[in-house]
Amino acid sequence: MTPKVSGSGAASAAPGPSFSLHTIAAKLRDPYFWADWTVVFALVAAVLIFTALEPGNFMTAYNVNTILTASAVPAILALGQAFVIMTAGIDLSNAAVLTLGAVTFGWFFFRGYPLIWCMISAIIVGLIAGLINGLIIAQFKINDFIVTLGMLSLAQGVALVISNAKPVQVISPVLAQFAIGKIWVIPYLMILAFVLLLVCQFFLTQTKFGTHVLATGGNTDAARAMGVRTKAIKVSVYAISGTLAGVAAIVTISRIGAAEPAVNTAFLLNSVAAVVLGGVSLFGGRGNMIGPFVGAILLTMIINGLIVAGVPQYYQFIAIGLIVMVSAVLVRSAK
């Protein structure tokens, strides 16, 4: 292709309506389109395979509800992780911040504070942890890997201190009702996650903030040269990830009825895996929110499907590991 900077005058680029055939054809030729949607095809394939293997057990209303309920926390964490990875960063602390948020919730709940305050406290703790991550990474230009790894340990330690390493029972009819409530087979928890997805996707695609997130990840120097406040963007994405970890803490408590000080590191791996599966470049600069969200559901579904199919538990880790590696290779070669 050569640039047609000639004086020929014939306008070849018409910014026409969004749904013309030309636009659809162009989308299909765009390798990014395939990177973005691979995860959806994979989800459909997984459903078909597990349904074929376990016709009477997998696609039941009960099991679909189970999968979607279990997907809520990974999906919420994946949204935050996606924002961070779009700026070419990574948040290794989200699972530990979730635990810290849960323990904070438990601390206030145990002392008789109202439920709403307990929930807000979990979210605020998440926000603060995320802000600390972001400020250290952006202000002191320290590697995101190191900072969030430090936060992982810090949040875990503080959670153990606050809780005295003991779980706190959270007996709340309101939360319990919310956790088991559903519309048809769709649990309220998944609806909550879906609303958060819509909010995140809205900010990513419809606001300046979203464009600046992608610009910061795509080429920080170029973005800064155009006056994009790249430091503020970086702080924001870690703050979002922390805040969503706080929300995920509330969801976790509602499901298990207790605030536990143990960190579930599988959530961390799954959030990164979901984002990669969802077509977000680990080098930053590109991706959307739907992919990571579907990726989180896909991973949960695969674990569930293997259980339903009677595969011994330890093979699940092997399966997830292989899926992540293969998908990373596929997404990469799609370029």
Added chain:
Amino acid sequence: MSEYAVACHNVSKAFGSVKALRDVSITAKAGEVTAIIGDNGAGKSTLIKIVAGVEQADSGHIDLFGQQVDFTNPEEARQAGIETVYQTLGLIEDLTIWQNLFLNREIVTGFGPIQLMNKRVMRQRSHEMLTALDVHIPSVRARVRGLSGGQRQAVAISRAAGWSSRVVIMDEPTAALGVRESAKVEELIERLKDKGLAVIVISHNFDQVVRLADRVWVMRQGRVIAELSQEELDAAQMVALITGAAKGDKLNESGDLDD
């Protein structure tokens, strides 16, 4: 208003013990292409960074259309009408052309804290910006990653020229381009000049400088050693000045270079 769009007066800048610029005074007129040439390390890039607000001068000052300016960051320079096209282009590969053209100048329709981007208007205006400079690219929705070097440069230059800019600075605008693409970019630079913009170009390509420039400033070791007007342009002479084989008319004012 001054006859000069940009006038640098005795600008000096040191990085630690390295004196990047020593008493540099140059001028650039609106509606002209002003070239700055010199060997690597001559101080060209530092000078344009100061004009663009990326770096700040240790001493001396810069006038923009006769008014002294003191930029502390690139945003201030941009608001004053100085746009820069960097050697590394400064486009974001994974964003579309229109997103790049409107980066950090997004048109938003707001209600309260939520400011929605008006994508339709931005695409439309992007299209207009490119056609105004006769740049033809398949679609403003295309991502920059898929563009050729010449197309990218055209987009970068259009972005610089498409705003209410009065001065466009270009660092090696055709360094990475083939002959045909370079010719297209040179046409584009001519059009900016015809639009009445002051164009400042850093170039190592002396033939290009001879073709494009109305005025040339030759720098060596942080100093301006010669000012050449269009009639005086000659590639061989410029090489001699840059390498030090020829002395340069400004040398006596500035003193010995080997201090």
